[in-house]
Amino acid sequence: MSIASDLIRGHTDTIILAQLFKGDSYGYEINKAVQQLTDGQYELKEATMYTAFRRLESTHLIESYWGDEQTGARRRYYRITPNGRAAYRRLQGEWEVAKELIEKLIRIKE
């Protein structure tokens, strides 16, 4: 993990929104998806993830509801809102811009 963790800081919200864009999900599952997508190279720390859920819900970008599992631990599902979809698209655009800026700024090829 360690490596890149600093650099992915700031993308937590976007990562969560991107997962929820594909369909409702819950914390544990989202985190597993993140690990699977990166071949275990990255994971959302639980504290970070739940902080992000609170933040995203308080700004109405996502909504939550309890699943109706008959067995096993209870799950709090999250759903992306229309505002959340708009925010996701905006964040994706910002990433494209930021990526280009960073490329320009950290290469030594004058």
Place this chain on the structure above:
Amino acid sequence: MSIASDLIRGHTDTIILAQLFKGDSYGYEINKAVQQLTDGQYELKEATMYTAFRRLESTHLIESYWGDEQTGARRRYYRITPNGRAAYRRLQGEWEVAKELIEKLIRIKE
């Protein structure tokens, strides 16, 4: 500015090291270079930049010395150290890795 500022967070040290890799420079000049390289789309906030200088110097990635200007405001020049060059190369590698991870995580194309 605003946009992307969050996303470039974490690259401040790399940006400064990259500029110093090209040759000794001082705060004001580095910041102008950053603005010029990004066509005014990004700038290092002074407080952020000077905080970074302190951090980089305390970890021996850069060294500083006063310029001998006969006129005008005094300038504190910075020089990258061998440690700094190594750190820069490492950070650049980490960026390549992080970039790929982010791309995988924020796109909705499953």
Place this chain on the structure above:
DNA sequence: TTATATACATTGACAGGCGAGGTATATCGC
């Protein structure tokens, strides 16, 4: 019955970014 996996959540410390404020020198227009 002990360990592991699933699943949630909070607290408190830490680090980086940055607005606001401050200092000093030089030049340009009026």
Place this chain on the structure above:
DNA sequence: GCGATATACCTCGCCTGTCAATGTATATAA
């Protein structure tokens, strides 16, 4: 001579996001 602007430095204190540590509860496998 005077105010504005550019150059050039610096620090304090707040804010925000990350995350280690800790805690809860259920189900299953050894």
